[in-house]
Amino acid sequence: MIDLKRKTLDYLLYGLLFFGMLLSLFLIFEYAPPAVNPTNNQPWYEQKIFYFHVASAWTGFLAFFIVAVASVIFLRKESRVADLVAQVSAEIGIMFTTLTLITGPLWAKSFWGKYWDWSEPRLVTALILWFLYIGYLILRQSVGEDFRRARFAAVFGIIAFLDVPIVFLSVRWYRASHPPLLIFEPGGLDPSMKLAFFFTLFIFTLLYVVLLRNGLRIRLLKDELNRMKEVI
């Protein structure tokens, strides 16, 4: 009965994601008009990268927030599940931050005429964030006793999260060319763009939930399988 419910939920989530992905493409490329490039007042088709870029960044931040929360829970309760959630969420966060670091320079090229600018605080802090969580995963793979390693990783996961607000606020703190996110301010996105943006954000968040759920299930099943093999 539980299996049946779980399978039904799986199919529902996968179906929602599949059609959501298609609808997101439709909203971005058909429904929302292209923005106007401020440098030459021409339609700016590369701006469509924005939807994917910001949604990836948001999902990466969410994933790292969950790493920090799960790490706090692990340190308080020594829960194996919390430790696994932190690990899986860090992997997903790195995947989405990688997407952000790929889509960002593609968008930048059409606006600044170059892929990367080392004087841009958001770019540099985002790259540091990526390296921090790569370090987190390396720490988790390092040799040593499991529990001790998990505690180190949890502390590291909490400290690394401090870079997330820095990435977000860096464009407000320093003079930067990277545009801040102006969704609700006057002169921000028009209503059709807002719809495409928030729907894509929702689909990315759902994708994160499904990836986390799957990743956690795989690790818990592996744990159970190993325990059973030991019994045999």
Next chain:
Amino acid sequence: MRTVLVAYAIVWAVIFAYLVAQYMRISKLEREIQNIRDVLSRKEN
């Protein structure tokens, strides 16, 4: 614009393929666990 659309579609396709691969891995692990459970219950009987 078409280039951006194709890039989007490819990324979505890769992500969805990864999700399907994850689902297949979960099903395989569940089957393995069920097989071991069956063996253990037969042994007990």
